[in-house]
Amino acid sequence: MSQGPTARLLLSAPDRPGLVAAIANFIYDNAGDVTQADQHTDEEEGMFFQRVEFRLEGFKLSREEIPAALGEVAAPLQMAWRVRYSDEDRRVAVLASRQPHCLVDLLGRWHCGELPGRLVMVASNHPDHAELVQRFGLPYHYLPVTPESRSRQEQALLGLLAEAKVELVVLARYMQILSDRFIERYPSAIINIHHSFLPAFSGGHPYHQAHARGVKLIGATAHYATAELDEGPIIEQDTARVSHRDGVADLARTGRDLETVVLARAVRLHLTDRVLVHGRKTIVFA
């Protein structure tokens, strides 16, 4: 069906007449073959958002020519835009701590060819997963942290990420708080999984909190990391039913399946260029 690489155009602009027509004409005039298009008008904010995916085969402009041509269309309409290609090499790092399930799930998906990106490294403040990760042929960087070494460890981590040309950092139950400097280095490019239905049970030990409150559902939330802990734009969430029978360990076990699936969905949405961030919210063109 979807043979050949596609271009994915993501746009946002102050809402005004003619935005859709401008882009539609740009693509039509260049003989573009649209495979998927989606748009959203936020009437409160007066903002327009669009995602258009079109085949590169037969398109009159080359990848090199697209930016300038698009810029000409976009500038008078005050459009912010970016374009990515389905065959780009998207380099992904996973950071983990003790708990293996999200890391193992991502390794498994990568092995099955389900990850629309390339895992290039795993780093952890624990040595536990070295052997497993190496079995999958990936470098494992063990970077222990103490209160004193925190800043140095982060610096080392940033160095490794830069060297590996990572563009997406996945926090697969990474239990270290990242500094503002780190987060600013990867804007809307660090995805964290929080093991609750945010904003409920933000902070530490959400399953303990959930158990103490006696909720009848537990949740998981994948969001972009921002300077404010657990407050970043939400990409994906889901919930699962629990009962009075479930102790904290049962909540955690049920929750692990939620966490892996919600995180994997968010990573896929990000890597297929389906997520736009506006303020503290996301537009997800699923």
Added chain:
Amino acid sequence: MSQGPTARLLLSAPDRPGLVAAIANFIYDNAGDVTQADQHTDEEEGMFFQRVEFRLEGFKLSREEIPAALGEVAAPLQMAWRVRYSDEDRRVAVLASRQPHCLVDLLGRWHCGELPGRLVMVASNHPDHAELVQRFGLPYHYLPVTPESRSRQEQALLGLLAEAKVELVVLARYMQILSDRFIERYPSAIINIHHSFLPAFSGGHPYHQAHARGVKLIGATAHYATAELDEGPIIEQDTARVSHRDGVADLARTGRDLETVVLARAVRLHLTDRVLVHGRKTIVFA
């Protein structure tokens, strides 16, 4: 936010370049203010589908002028189209048999102003709901059926529907099979609720079938009625968890909440012009 009436344009056409641009330009050239737009390309079928909603206020064409102008755009592109207005009077009839829950739910939603249409009549082959329906100020037509009177009863029903200028017939657990003639009279305009996750458990007594099979979820399916029983295009479905503890009566009780919600969602989707039928499937621009 959404002040003033809107036009809802639904399109389908053999896929080809320029469809989106043609419609975008039509709306832009007439100073249209799009509030929502959605599209879908079915690559297997080579078909393009689109729904565009735009404000009438400020639009350069009047309701009377729109069809001809649209026709000019659509004809060369082989587009099938229809346009409806958000302030139209959509006249709805409900048919019920013994079981009251879907009827009661629709009456309640109508009372609460949640139904994007106008209930104008209820008909039934049982007398049971006369008082209730009349409490809501609606006419109730009791039309008993026997094997001998089936054809006459249907004829009477068709007469009442025509007289009431009904455009949507909702089968709210109406347990009579409609003749082909009846169904042809309301193409893609009769919505039935089947109390199973179709195609599982089509035909009679789906909760008994589900109980006998020992399924762990039950379902409900809202679909357009067609000449083939339980085979019409599916508009909406949902499921709910059950267990070995649930007897047939429990499945039916749990199922009633599914049925009412699934039917109500389908009716809303239809009445807000979000459903396109193509072959035996639907495109639902939710």
Added chain:
Amino acid sequence: MSQGPTARLLLSAPDRPGLVAAIANFIYDNAGDVTQADQHTDEEEGMFFQRVEFRLEGFKLSREEIPAALGEVAAPLQMAWRVRYSDEDRRVAVLASRQPHCLVDLLGRWHCGELPGRLVMVASNHPDHAELVQRFGLPYHYLPVTPESRSRQEQALLGLLAEAKVELVVLARYMQILSDRFIERYPSAIINIHHSFLPAFSGGHPYHQAHARGVKLIGATAHYATAELDEGPIIEQDTARVSHRDGVADLARTGRDLETVVLARAVRLHLTDRVLVHGRKTIVFA
């Protein structure tokens, strides 16, 4: 299947060996025919909870004799217990404010015979629903509230509830805060529906809060009212998927279906004696 009335025995006790045997022998010795039994041991709290339902037909003890006989079994084991009968007249009041959907849903369920209790009155601080409620043959008490009249209004309401011998008060989107005095009058017998997945978005305007936070699911929570607002023991919760397309009004519309179903489930669980409260949590023997 379940012909004839049943007794429903609810027990809680500090956990110790022999609790199950004591009750099992009590029922067996009196020729009881158990139709459903469920139990739960909370190991953290060291507490045991049980619900046993058995037929009255053939049971050797009369309803009058059961309490004393049970007391003899329970006392040495420090069991707290209560027994209710499936054919008791459970008198229920609904309190509502402006929004009709939960009230209308409960009226509809009652009409369909789905409510395992008897609606005996509706009260509201708005006059809006008088006609509807009266159509269903129920008294409607319009009790307006001003900051000055709050205490008098509550006093009047308590008087009406007492007079109607109400044992369960359902807050069907009743937007007035009840005084501690009121709540103490009906311990674990006032069920409120909150239109969020508590503890997220407690307090006012949860759909506005949810919209501002950009969550991907919304929720509803039915809980017993306690002196601390939105902090009472949770009986039932559910969630529904939403997206960036949903404005506050859309969240509210989707949420209404959640609210009605979650509230109705909680009311049914309560009226069939399936809920035990322990501290700020519930054990729900569904």
Added chain:
Amino acid sequence: MSQGPTARLLLSAPDRPGLVAAIANFIYDNAGDVTQADQHTDEEEGMFFQRVEFRLEGFKLSREEIPAALGEVAAPLQMAWRVRYSDEDRRVAVLASRQPHCLVDLLGRWHCGELPGRLVMVASNHPDHAELVQRFGLPYHYLPVTPESRSRQEQALLGLLAEAKVELVVLARYMQILSDRFIERYPSAIINIHHSFLPAFSGGHPYHQAHARGVKLIGATAHYATAELDEGPIIEQDTARVSHRDGVADLARTGRDLETVVLARAVRLHLTDRVLVHGRKTIVFA
């Protein structure tokens, strides 16, 4: 919390008074400490089912003495029973074909210590997963099949399973039909995952069938394999929402997450002795 091994007693019997008391007294008389108990009466079938889990520490009977003592209680009441211990070594084999996702998921869970059993071998009619499985330190048996070699291949497989003392066989998208002889060798001990919400879309290519029918949800079903294909007792099912946008490949992708989770849940339920089979249905004491 749950320190020390437990015994898990599973019972079924024709319903009659005194069953619960008999077991409760047996456990109490032997100083048993019950950690979980659940029961079910199927009134249609006149059958009683129970699962009781109790600590071995402090229990007056040794593992060797329990069967005879239980037999004495059970025989006069016509109880069928079995007892298993939480610390038993449950040996599990996984059979796979081309598709890796269920296999990879089970390997991952095993690695994380989430599988309440011990993976001892993987067999496949394809060579593809040899390296992966060996990375996890497990033997991989590549047993190709041709129409002519089918019987010999099965014989070899049975030999390997017997040699490895396997007690549970998991068909992780194993696309070969097993002979009746094979199935009879492992009664209620072969778990298959079917990639549809059975009984909808039984047989081959369920995602193609689902796509052709235009369903709005897809499902997955874990069931015990029996001589009738796709007709065995269902252990667990779940569904996920899809739309007109989803082609067959999208359904398959969404479905893979359903399949892995549903299969893993069923395997866990089986290995923790929570599933009783009665006729073509299961009682699942989750």
